[in-house]
Amino acid sequence: MRFDRGETNRALERGEFFPYFQPLIELRTGKLLGFEVLARWQYSTDEMIAPDVFIPLAEREGWIGALTQQILQRAFTVALALPSALQLSVNVSPIQLRDQSLAKQIEAVAKAAGFSLNRVTVEITESALADNLEQARQIAEELKSLGCKLALDDFGTGYSSLRHLQYLPFDEIKVDSSFVSSMAQKRESRKIVAAVVGLGQSLGLATVAEGIETAEQAEMLMWLGCGIGQGWLFGKPVPAESLAAVIGTTRNGVATGVAFPWKNLSIGSMEGLPAQKLAQLQAVYDGAPVGLGFLDRDLRYVNLNRQLAEMGGGAVEEHLGRTVQEVVPHLFPIFEPYLRRALQGEPITGIEVTGQAIEGKGATSALASYQPAFDEAGEVVGVSVAVLDFTARKQAEEKLQQYERVVEGLEEMIVVVDRDYRYVLANRAFLDNRATTKEKLLDSWTGKFLRRWSKGSWTNASRAESSNTK
Numbered sequence: 001m002r003f004d005r006g007e008t009n010r011a012l013e014r015g016e017f018f019p020y021f022q023p024l025i026e027l028r029t030g031k032l033l034g035f036e037v038l039a040r041w042q043y044s045t046d047e048m049i050a051p052d053v054f055i056p057l058a059e060r061e062g063w064i065g066a067l068t069q070q071i072l073q074r075a076f077t078v079a080l081a082l083p084s085a086l087q088l089s090v091n092v093s094p095i096q097l098r099d100q101s102l103a104k105q106i107e108a109v110a111k112a113a114g115f116s117l118n119r120v121t122v123e124i125t126e127s128a129l130a131d132n133l134e135q136a137r138q139i140a141e142e143l144k145s146l147g148c149k150l151a152l153d154d155f156g157t158g159y160s161s162l163r164h165l166q167y168l169p170f171d172e173i174k175v176d177s178s179f180v181s182s183m184a185q186k187r188e189s190r191k192i193v194a195a196v197v198g199l200g201q202s203l204g205l206a207t208v209a210e211g212i213e214t215a216e217q218a219e220m221l222m223w224l225g226c227g228i229g230q231g232w233l234f235g236k237p238v239p240a241e242s243l244a245a246v247i248g249t250t251r252n253g254v255a256t257g258v259a260f261p262w263k264n265l266s267i268g269s270m271e272g273l274p275a276q277k278l279a280q281l282q283a284v285y286d287g288a289p290v291g292l293g294f295l296d297r298d299l300r301y302v303n304l305n306r307q308l309a310e311m312g313g314g315a316v317e318e319h320l321g322r323t324v325q326e327v328v329p330h331l332f333p334i335f336e337p338y339l340r341r342a343l344q345g346e347p348i349t350g351i352e353v354t355g356q357a358i359e360g361k362g363a364t365s366a367l368a369s370y371q372p373a374f375d376e377a378g379e380v381v382g383v384s385v386a387v388l389d390f391t392a393r394k395q396a397e398e399k400l401q402q403y404e405r406v407v408e409g410l411e412e413m414i415v416v417v418d419r420d421y422r423y424v425l426a427n428r429a430f431l432d433n434r435a436t437t438k439e440k441l442l443d444s445w446t447g448k449f450l451r452r453w454s455k456g457s458w459t460n461a462s463r464a465e466s467s468n469t470k
Helices: 005-014 053-063 066-080 094-098 102-113 133-143 162-167 177-182 187-202 217-224 240-247 276-288 306-311 333-345 390-408 428-434 448-455 458-464
Strands: 015-025 032-044 047-049 087-091 118-125 149-155 172-175 204-210 291-296 301-304 348-355 364-374 381-388 416-419 424-426
Touching: 005 066, 015 066, 032 053, 032 066, 032 240, 053 066, 066 087, 066 094, 066 240, 094 133, 102 118, 102 133, 118 133, 118 448, 133 149, 133 162, 172 187, 177 187, 177 217, 187 204, 187 217, 187 364, 217 428, 276 301, 291 306, 306 381, 333 348, 333 364, 333 381
Parallel strands: 032 087, 087 118, 118 149, 149 172, 172 204
Antiparallel strands: 015 032, 032 047, 291 301, 291 381, 348 364, 364 381, 416 424
């Protein structure tokens, strides 16, 4: 569509530009946090013009400032009637970041409407920072001094530089919808989103994902640690008269297990920065009473604790980066089939392994578990290993079995009771004397005579009965 300058001037004079509001949702809880303000042009009674048509025109012809003021004035006035906890996110053009009076213009509009700038987040695209970063920083700091928060919009789509995040006082990073829309199909998009979210967490910045349209995308984003989302899944942009219905809508947090039933996501996994999560994981590894480790798809040790390293006969450092086959070549043929099945996505539990794991320390016995580790799209990225060493218990059981075999053939009656006066062992001579079986006798109560014997009050009858027992 083509518009001449006179037509756009008349549109501004008539107030034909209106704000629309798109919900911003906390993914974990479904809580409504606020709205992003988007411009619309009511060109005629039945025709609405989208911003991608008139915004470039306003930037090119120099009326973008007047347009922004008109949209903000109406948005701030409308928001006065909304709950005070709800925030507004507003966009400024890259052109406007060349105007030293931008912060004063926004301040003037807010004062005229009586709206607090503490409820406003100003979104800045990276392309706006390329021309004059120092000037952009001065304007950003002025906006911050007025109470505004700052968001870096469309991160990763243009001239991306970590220096921008370091140099300007941002509060949020926005993940562009082009990555979100393709993340369920393209591994590259998922990894970019994961990198942006992780970067935001590491810097203490909130992360907002745009263009969420499916439950699969929402769950994937939440699993990656993204905190806030917007998109048609949560609501399309609406005019001011529809805000009451949007605010009154009951929402739940993003359901886990819908797109990825195997994930069994817990709320706690969304808390903490990556460094904190890593420290927690290492503390779990180091403090666990079992051997724990993680293998990549090449079956190389990525991480392990001291307990598992000792089972392998070396230090932790001697395992890292090496394959299981290199570390325990004599046991690898036993492990390999189960590890390969785990790499195909099959959980393997309760595998008993016996072998000469450590030279000079005799045979060892262990129970091993191999759990496939999935990424946000269900691809197996490695195997989580847990090994319980029960060599001591196994040796105790073997000694008990040896003792039972010895006493079984004795002519003397042998019986053992526990602290609760219940039978735990009896040989054949004792069972024959009592005319009973091991199944009936074991775990049954020994009778009153042993309780009296423990108190030192013997009777002739009890002496007679107990004289045949040892």
